[in-house]
Amino acid sequence: MKGPVLEVRDLHVWFDGPGGRDVHAVRGVSFDVRPGDRLALVGESGCGKTTTVLAVLGLLGAAASVSGSVRVDGQEVLPGGDAAMAPYRWGDLSIVFQGALNALNPVRTVGSQIAEVLPRDRRVSRRAALRQAGELLERVGMAARNVARYPHELSGGMRQRACIAMALAGEPRVLFADEPTTALDVVVQAQILELLDRLADELGLAVVLISHDLGLVGQLCDRAMVMYAGRAVEEGPTVGLYTAPRHPYTRLLYEATPVLGAERPLRSIGGGPPALDVPLAGCAFRSRCPDTEDRCSLTEPALTPVAPARRAACHLTGRTP
Ligand SMILES: Nc1ncnc2c1ncn2[C@@H]1O[C@H](COP(=O)(O)OP(=O)(O)OP(=O)(O)O)[C@@H](O)[C@H]1O
Ligand SMILES: [Mg+2]
Structure with a gap:
């Protein structure tokens, strides 16, 4: 297998918030991108998908503080700030911005x-x-x-x-596509996904699809990272995320996703994500989670292996079917 073009480790992003309270928008995200990969970053609005990608590309500017590690071909670029990223931007890593059309x-x-x-x-x-x-x-x-x-x-x-x-x-090697099909009808959505798939094949391009739609990413991506409140809560092959989700958020997100022909009721996820301008105690998902225990309000669960190539961040994961 070829080595990664891009390695992101423990990425954190803080924005200057109102009243001097910083917004901790990305809280320790890690992922690799290899040539030809079709990776998805999935999660509901505000979970930090766009911020993660803009931080990797060095496009957040002075309003944000970024820490962690971003390596392109093994070369560390993050400590140099946005300027250090410039030689890699567009040529190695490129992006179709959210709402670009x-x-x-x-x-x-x-x-x-x-x-x-x-x-x-x-x-x-x-x-x-x-x-x-x-x-x-x-x-x-x-x-x-x-x-x-x-x-x-x-x-x-x-x-x-x-x-x-x-x-x-x-002529980039990694293309981030941030919600590239939002506002397009389903037929055109499918055509855009086919195009990204073809480009990945023809150019050996890695495609990172950013979307809130778990159903959609399954049409293109073989691997996904599910984000919640600025963190990855589950990651692994897309197939397993649908058939056997190991984090309750992944399961509820999928149950809230309309899938043509699926004989199941559509359920919304009650409540909303936590505010990110105050420190979080315990699991960020616990106020919306149907299966909590005492320890869920005490410590934030780490992302841990739950199956081959699968990781989830849930205290109860071992018992979740
Ligand atoms: N420039 C900014 N200043 C302050 N807070 C910001 C800024 N940009 C984003 N945020 C906050 O960071 C968090 C993550 O936002 P982000 O845009 O990355 O989410 P997203 O997952 O891309 O959502 P969507 O699906 O709506 O595009 C949100 O709470 C948002 O309000
Ligand atoms: Mg976004």
């Missing part, structure tokens, strides 16, 4: 926006840059002539493809 500049053609993000050494002339932009559009399943069109002339699915083309401009 709505952030295209409406008064500029798609081609000129893609040309702008081409690496400087490849921007020889405007004509050559537009030709390269057209090639990138073809790579994501669009005709090259779309370089001359404006965002409003494209469907939502085509705009998202254009955003993926932009993210590929630096």
Whole structure:
């Protein structure tokens, strides 16, 4: 097996919060990404998915404090701050930002926006840059002539493809796709996932899909990390997460996910995630958990192996079916 392109260890992120109370948005996240991987970061809104990825890319800026370790090809980059990440950003690690398809500049053609993000050494002339932009559009399943069109002339699915083309401009080895199918209909959602899958095959690209939808990630990813309140609560092959979830949050998240043809009632998860601007005592999920014991309010469970390639952070995991 090839070594990891990216190794993230014990990543923490704090934001300056109102009234001087820091928001501890990411609390000790670790994961590896290898060439060709299809990894998912899953969890409900506010659990820290986007913050994790922006911290890895060095894009959080001065409002955040980040600690831990981020290695690209074994090279530690985190202590140098955002600037140390710059040589790896876009060329090694790239991202399709959450909501990117709505952030295209409406008064500029798609081609000129893609040309702008081409690496400087490849921007020889405007004509050559537009030709390269057209090639990138073809790579994501669009005709090259779309370089001359404006965002409003494209469907939502085509705009998202254009955003993926932009993210590929630096020939990255890892592509983070942050909620790339939100706001798209189910048919187009499936097409975007197929595209990411094909790109992973054709380019040997690793894809990290960020989503709140456990059902969706199963269509693309072989491995997932389920996040809750800034931490990983379960991780392992996606198949096992559905058939035998070992953390109650994973089970409830799956039961709250509509799956076509599944003969089961849809249940919502009561309550909400804890505030992250006060220290957490015990398990962060315990106020919403159906199976708690005294020790759940005393110590936060560590992520521990529960089966081959599976880890879960639950005091009761050994007894959870
Ligand atoms: N710039 C910021 N300043 C302060 N707090 C922030 C900032 N950005 C994010 N947060 C907080 O960090 C936590 C994690 O947010 P994040 O956007 O990473 O969640 P997410 O899992 O990507 O959610 P979603 O599914 O809604 O995109 C939230 O509590 C959020 O309010
Ligand atoms: Mg997000």
